[in-house]
Each structure stands twice: as C-alpha cells, then as structure tokens.
Amino acid sequence: MPSSPRSDPPDAFRGLVEKAAGKPMRTAVVHPVDRLSLSGAIEARDAGLIEPVLVGPEDKIRAAADEAGMDLSGVEIIAREHSHDAAQSAAKLAGEGEVEALMKGALHTNELMQAIIDRSAGLRTERRMSHVFVLETPAYPKPLLMTDGAINIAPDLKTKRDIVQNAIDLAHALGIPEPLVAILSATEEVDSNIVSTIDAAALCKMADRRQITGGVLDGPLAFDLAVSAEAVATKRFVSPVAGRADILVVPSLEAGNMIAKQLDYLAGAAAAGVVLGAKVPVILTSRADSAVERVGSCALAKLYGRWLEVSH
Structure with a gap:
C-alpha cells in the first residue's frame, strides 16, 4: 500500500514569518540552476523575507526560471561559470558585507561550506x-x-x-x-x-x-x-x-x-x-523541502541576522 503524501502542519512557521517582517535581507543564492532551488529563493522574496542575488551560470538560471514560469525581472544576477566559482564569489560577497546571508542552491552542502570556511572569505569566527x-x-x-x-x-x-x-x-x-x-x-x-x-x-x-x-x-x-x-x-x-x-x-x-x-x-x-557560527547566517535547503520549509528557513536566517546585529 503506498504511503500517504507528506504534509506540513497548518500554518507552519507563520509565526516566524510574521516575526521576521521588515526590510528584506539581501541574500546571495548560490548556484540556483534548477526549478526547486530557484523557486525557494523567489518564494522567500515574495514573502518579503529576502532580496535575492542569484550567483551562478546565467543561462542555466534563466532556463530554470523559464521551466518554472518565473519572472526574474528586477532580480540581480552575478554570472559565474560553475558551482565552485559561484560558492567562492558568494562567500566573498558576504565577507565584504555586500550580502547579509547565504542560501544554498543546486550544489552539494560540502562545496558551499568549503567556500565559507576558507579564511580568505572572511566569514569565520571563533x-x-x-x-x-x-x-x-x-x-x-x-x-x-x-x-x-x-x-x-x-x-x-x-x-x-x-x-x-x-x-x-x-x-x-x-x-x-x-x-x-x-x-x-x-x-x-x-x-x-x-x-x-x-x-x-x-x-x-x-x-x-x-x-x-x-x-x-x-x-x-x-x-x-x-x-x-x-x-x-x-x-x-x-x-x-x-x-x-x-x-x-x-x-x-x-x-x-x-x-x-x-x-x-x-x-x-x-x-x-x-547554519550558525559564521559572520552571516547560511540557509541550507534540501531538494525534498516544501515551499513552507524553504520560506521558514529564510525567516530563521533573518531573525538570527537581526539578533546578531543587536547582540554584537
């Protein structure tokens, strides 16, 4: 007998999203070259949580947007040839204060984290x-x-x-x-x-x-x-x-x-x-995450980023 489809609790993370209301958090989305990773960023934008900066191969990003029927008008794209370059560039943007958070796209977590822990990115703390x-x-x-x-x-x-x-x-x-x-x-x-x-x-x-x-x-x-x-x-x-x-x-x-x-x-x-412990929050999403979970993760990052500004 097939299992029933997984569903989220009603109003999941609504309180988090409401608490995180305010100016969107400028967020580098790393290598969002498939429908799921790109839609997660756009959904968080539409919820008023982030201002996405898409970092990766522009042709693949636009192809993913076309596949999902998404309009990228007004969304900043920083063209990079491959995922490794995208991760390094996004981490550098965060280290220089150009973005307030990082968001994982269609690349392995290890690849993104290696760029973040590289001392040249300037994101490590004690x-x-x-x-x-x-x-x-x-x-x-x-x-x-x-x-x-x-x-x-x-x-x-x-x-x-x-x-x-x-x-x-x-x-x-x-x-x-x-x-x-x-x-x-x-x-x-x-x-x-x-x-x-x-x-x-x-x-x-x-x-x-x-x-x-x-x-x-x-x-x-x-x-x-x-x-x-x-x-x-x-x-x-x-x-x-x-x-x-x-x-x-x-x-x-x-x-x-x-x-x-x-x-x-x-x-x-x-x-x-x-992910916590760097100078900026890092949003890790999975291909299996629902839209509610992706938006909830962005709300978490925004609340934590706000707390970092006040507490440090």
Whole structure:
C-alpha cells in the first residue's frame, strides 16, 4: 500500500514569518540552476523575507526560471561559470558585507561550506559552525530546535560546546529567553561505555561554570524523557528540562538527521534550518523541502541576522 503524501502542519512557521517582517535581507543564492532551488529563493522574496542575488551560470538560471514560469525581472544576477566559482564569489560577497546571508542552491552542502570556511572569505569566527533544525509538529506544543544533524559528523566535546551555544543563541533570536536544553543519549545515566553520556555530563558542568550561557542544560537524557511529560512522571524523573525541552542536542550527525527526518515524515512535522557560527547566517535547503520549509528557513536566517546585529 503506498504511503500517504507528506504534509506540513497548518500554518507552519507563520509565526516566524510574521516575526521576521521588515526590510528584506539581501541574500546571495548560490548556484540556483534548477526549478526547486530557484523557486525557494523567489518564494522567500515574495514573502518579503529576502532580496535575492542569484550567483551562478546565467543561462542555466534563466532556463530554470523559464521551466518554472518565473519572472526574474528586477532580480540581480552575478554570472559565474560553475558551482565552485559561484560558492567562492558568494562567500566573498558576504565577507565584504555586500550580502547579509547565504542560501544554498543546486550544489552539494560540502562545496558551499568549503567556500565559507576558507579564511580568505572572511566569514569565520571563533565558533565552530553548526546547523540547527527548527521543527513544528502537532505532536509537540512548541517549536523544537534540534542540533546538529547536517554539518558536524562526530563532534568532540569542544565542538559540542559551540553547537549548544549556537542553538541557544538561535533560541534567543526566536524570542525564547532561557531555552531548556536536553543533551540526548540512549540513557539518562552517565555510563563510561557510552561516550555521549560523559559528554552530556561535562556540558552540563560547563554550563554551571558559565562556559555555556543563556540556557538551562540537563543530560544525558533519553529522547522520551526530553519531550514526554508522561515518561517523566512514569520514571519519577526530576529535571528542570525533562518533558519540556526547547533544544535537543544529538550526539552525532546521523542521530540528528534521523530524528529530523522521522519527525518530518512520520510525525507530520515541518522542518526549517540554518547554519550558525559564521559572520552571516547560511540557509541550507534540501531538494525534498516544501515551499513552507524553504520560506521558514529564510525567516530563521533573518531573525538570527537581526539578533546578531543587536547582540554584537
């Protein structure tokens, strides 16, 4: 029996888009040479979120627009021959302050990120870059941030510290003043055989020592204890975070990617996402993302960019 088509929750990310209203964010869209990547940028423009600057082969960009029936009148195009050149040029534009954000088009994430982390682009900070999904699902009463399911494959403790702080900063940008952060593992007990439980305990102590600020941390926590008040009551577990987490910190990219896609495909979630830790936000979209998710990702980037301007 075929599966039913995936659908987003009604009004997904509407609150984010409304909160992000205002002057559009000038955004370099890197190599948007197919219908999906180009339409994502144009949809975000039509929502008033971004002013797209299309960077890539002009003939392919215009062909994609013709295929999708889109009018590119008034949209700036910076012609570059191939994706590698487009990524480097877009990163340079961001480093020079010519654009306020970067948006992935039809190229591999690794290719875009290599251009961003190149020191000549001037986008690196003292922080490790990391990705945060923001998920809205009927199964949970509030937005759920989840990190890192897209950039850091097997982060060590130092990298996890930056991953947690980046997510807390995004929560602040979204209007969550003191987010509750669950450091996930397979168990709530510290087990010397499971490295992620030791890292979780260390991260919580780092928060106690103000090496991580702005949120309330607890961990290790199993997934059920992080999000289910019923599981917390059944296990008689005492925690300031359990059952009502705002942020889920996963032990590895594989775990994060699986959780996000399971919520997206089986729990009716909508998933937006952004890369943090560079001097500008980076919007990573997938070919499988819906229009709502693409627009939601641009709203996230705009809110985070606005927060960066105020906080720095």
